[in-house]
Amino acid sequence: MQSLISKPPNKKKHLNTPNSSNSYYLFFIAITAATFILFVFYSRQTDPRHICSTVGPLTPAQTIIADEFATSTIPLVTIFHYATAHDIPQQTKNEIRKPLDVLQSLGPCNFLVFGIGHDALMWDSFNPRGTTLFLEEDPKWTISSLRRFPILRAYTVRYNTRLMEANALLLSYKKNCGAVDGDDHPLKDDRRCRLALGEFPNEVYDRDWDVIMIDAPRGYFPSAPGRMAVIYSAAVMARGRKKAGVTHVFLHDVDRAIEKLYAEEFLCMKYRVGGVKKLWHFVIPPAVNVTDTAHGFCLNG
Template sequence: MIKAGRHVIVEKPWFLGLLLAGLIGGVLALSLFLHIADNPVSCSFTGLGFRPQSKLQPSPIQLKALLHYATSPVVPQQSYAEISISLAILQRRSPCNFLVFGLGHDSLMWAAFNAAGTTLFLEEDPKWFHTVLQRAPDLRAHTVRYRTKMSEADELFSWYRSEPDCSTSKSQLRGNDKCKLALTGLPDEFYNTEWDLIMIDAPRGYFAEAPGRMGAIYSAAVMARNRKGLGATHVFLHDVDRKVEKMYAQEFLCMKYLVNGTGRLWHFQIPPASNATSSGTFC
């Protein structure tokens, strides 16, 4: 394991890189098969032969992901089993709106899995943001400024109950300056989009001055509850072996909505508040 700045780089055995590249290749093959099944006549006649329609071709981001994971000395932070849980939902819902907290070694993979949809990354560290975007400029990403610190996690957990603007009846994110757990100051795209899937694998939460994931977890719960479209919101939370992630997940994402999990990943399926039993609390 090699430490590069604040990020841990995991040196991979040769077969793991091939496994990840194969996983992405398998997704491409499945997408092609499903397209052909839905459109039996998928070739156009040109001259003396047939030419596949251009929409059957892999997207540039998918090709970049294949090349990256086949040749890169680093791998995503999540395990194959953890990634597979999210991939199963993406295969059912893509193209969809996919929000990912954090930029990292797995960003190209997530974007490739949802190539025909919208995948947006939120990153706290401006330097790391520019480093990743220099390597993968096609990624859609914004920087985010959190108003919380890990050292405040316990205090915020008790305080939010007495702050009316954090309550379920008034919960909103845009311009909600009174609730420190609400993410504010982001581009309109963040607030105007109904996110079908939300992956929380950032921000940092392993030292006192780090932002922690309190705001990301709370904001994901608010967006899921405020959903107007059909279906539930799928929220994936990583590092649930840590106290703060587990405590805030139980409070805001709700164990009754936990539908799957493996390793350090939990998968919640959260219905809109209009479809949930009203109790005055998130859970």
């Protein structure tokens, strides 16, 4: 690796002169600065589980649960956690039952979950031997969750939309979305379409997801990211599926206007197979032309 410190010109060393003292002092400052820069660079590349001291210590109860992962089987740890936890899953018992039935019928499968909530360990345990991946907008919450439940696979992701833009984005997507060149994933690196989540970790694009749970990001105040881009991108993933089968998409909080509006536009009511309270269930087949949005998603099938 090329040194970050430029080499000074060759000079004779005069150990007892003022200029020599200044040179050593400047050299020491340069070494310190370079070390700090390298530390910052590599710390940002580190797995969040190794830098989680920034979010504070775990409580005694949380520490016990985290330590159990080293010695106990996952189902037992899950039971232990929810038997002793004060926080309960965001969804109701009946809402949870629908995805559980699908995961049991498909398992092991690829399960993509938008959001890390108090139910994260539960969702992961419902897919034993499968791949369950969580995408969370809050880095501190991601780190905290990985400390508590080190078995989880999770990434912190960013969204560039705001709930207040939902109507405008819906009106403009046919013009700005869908024009993807090459054989790459139809979402990846798409910077023109603001509804396309194109800057996720490669693992998101490298798999066909059998089940997608949309329960994030935040969508209950105007400056929140909203779930517009997630709903659009989940529909693109399902339409672009390469292996046999269909994609099950579960959307939570459909009592809110934007979730319902975007579900009708992109997930398509003809693919809705059921729902319980605030949870809708869609079964979406792959499409022949994934990027064709000229007439809308639901008219093209």
